[in-house]
Amino acid sequence: MNKLSADERAKILHLLCEGMSIRAITRLTGASKNTVAKLLADAGRACAIYQDQAFRELPCTRIQVDEIWSFVYAKAKNVETAKAAPEGAGDVWTWTALCADTKLLLSWLVGGRDAEYATVFMHDIRGRLLERPQITSDGHYAYLSAVDEAFGNEVDYAQIVKTYGESADSARRYSPPICTGVKKRTVTGNPDKDYVSTSFVERQNLTMRMHMRRFTRLTNGFSKKVENHVHAVALHTMYYNFVKEQRGIRMTPAMKAGVTDTLWTIDHIVRVVELFDTKPGKRGPYKKKDGN
Known part of the structure; x- marks a missing residue:
């Protein structure tokens, strides 16, 4: 990777951010697979550190949170029979927090989908905000204790609970189920029911699947190592x-949130990679847990 020029790094990172696979990038750029993977790792670490430091005292007050599923090496049900499965193989969830006003993806965490990860995630969100927020989540039970432990009574929190029926064509395995009802449930404080929604963060989940090849379903582009999965998420959030x-x-989320007054290009990310110490820090997503 040391032989790559800044323009070559920018091209590779841009292709990664636009959803291209590592092997496709090697065919287009002539860089080796190891070079692309090494650049992704360095960029992911630098982007995580930069955003961790930059996203403090944010003016965000309406937060939507959600989780998006993927897997590393093999799905959880196949890990036991998989050949030479590495540590961290199996289902992996990416927790995301989006500001509904600025569209800023202000916090994320890669790991399991249990109360322990939910609590770490909520504490991270609280540490980034200036004011009392209104938080909306889906009906996942882990949020209840996590929000209470992180915020106590200093939050207006509601859940939006959806019920589903069978898909229109039950014979089609990947047909989405039909939503038969939506209920807004107040949990803490006095949330404004007009803003109890997870639509923006769910749309961001689609953006993640479109811009990261590892999240694309029914392909062989999934992550083989959990560390590279984390790096890809960090790079994506920086680009987004x-x-x-x-x-x-009509601007980037970082500009709308007052984090920067400059419209970045991919060259700015390259400079961050070059300037930052890319040794792994103590940021939440880098904490690993057995079985995730």
């Missing part, structure tokens, strides 16, 4: 927050 303009706000 600082480079990708949002049509609704």
Whole structure:
């Protein structure tokens, strides 16, 4: 990777951010697979450190949270019979927190989908906010104790609970089920029911699947190591927050949230990679847990 010029690094990172697989990038750029993977790892660490430091005292007050599923090496049900499965193989969830006003992806965490990870995730969110927030989640039980432990009574928290029936064509394995009802449930404080929604963060989940090859279903582009999965998420969030303009706000989320007054390009991310010490820090997503 040391032989790559800044322009070559920018091209590779841009292709990664736009959802291209590592093997496809090697065919287009001539860089080796190991070079691309090494650049991804360095960029992921640098992006995680930069955002961890930059996203403090944020003006966000309406937060939507959700989790998105993927897997590393093999799905959980197949890990036991998989050949030479590495540590961290199996199902993995990415917890995401999105500001509904600025569209800033202000916090994320890769790991399991249990109360322990939910609590770490909520404490991380609280440490980034200036004011009392309104938080909306789905009906996942782990949020109840996590929000209470992190915020206590200093939050307006509601859940949006959806019920589903059978898909329109039950013979089609991947047909989405039909939503038969939506219920808004107040948990803590006095949340404004007009803003109890997870629509924005769910749309961001789609963006993640479109911009990261590892999240694409029914392909062989899934992550083989959990560390690279984390690096890919960190790079994606940096690109989404600082480079990708949002049509609704006509600027990037980082600009709308006051984190920067500059419209970044991929060259800015390259400079972050070059300037930052990329040794793993203590940020939440890098904490591993057995079985995840």
